[in-house]
Amino acid sequence: QQQVKQSPQSLIVQKGGISIINCAYENTAFDYFPWYQQFPGKGPALLIAIRPDVSEKKEGRFTISFNKSAKQFSLHIMDSQPGDSATYFCAARSNYQLIWGAGTKLIIKP
């Protein structure tokens, strides 16, 4: 019940395209859903986050869509750029602890 399932494991998108990464959870006690971006050899960096009382949050080219009834949330990267190539992790928070998805390696082809 504490798991967060992330898909796909890897994703290749053409420059300018839309990258979509999905996550699903079971625990309804989760109260905060962040997405992190990680480059090789670096720590994760908070990208964007959403609370369960909001269905969508947009920050620049990054959008989180949240479906509370389906217990799913997704990250959309619009106009994907080569610099977006990284590993993306979704997470869900319970009592200040983060439960992590397995990660998605995103490659943006120029």
Added chain:
Amino acid sequence: GAVVSQHPSWVICKSGTSVKIECRSLDFQATTMFWYRQFPKQSLMLMATSNEGSKATYEQGVEKDKFLINHASLTLSTLTVTSAHPEDSSFYICSAPYPTSGAAHEQYFGPGTRLTVT
């Protein structure tokens, strides 16, 4: 955004020796910090929760006598890998929740420490 630093960024040590990794919150106080390890191409695995002024809480399967955690102040937590062995080689990352408006505490991560045990 909040800044969390780690030192060292990488370390190589011989099998049997101990290594200390520092995690600092630079512009905020953190009563709680988290320690993770990450193997190549894998997700982050929470090792323990570091609590200022009290004992750390370890996740199941993590040896507390091997991974010593000390949260000496509101801005510093240390992880000491004792009697390190090659299987302890990994990427160790700390994080700290930052109190923002609305109480949606966001976790900010350090840059990580690459430990290689030879």
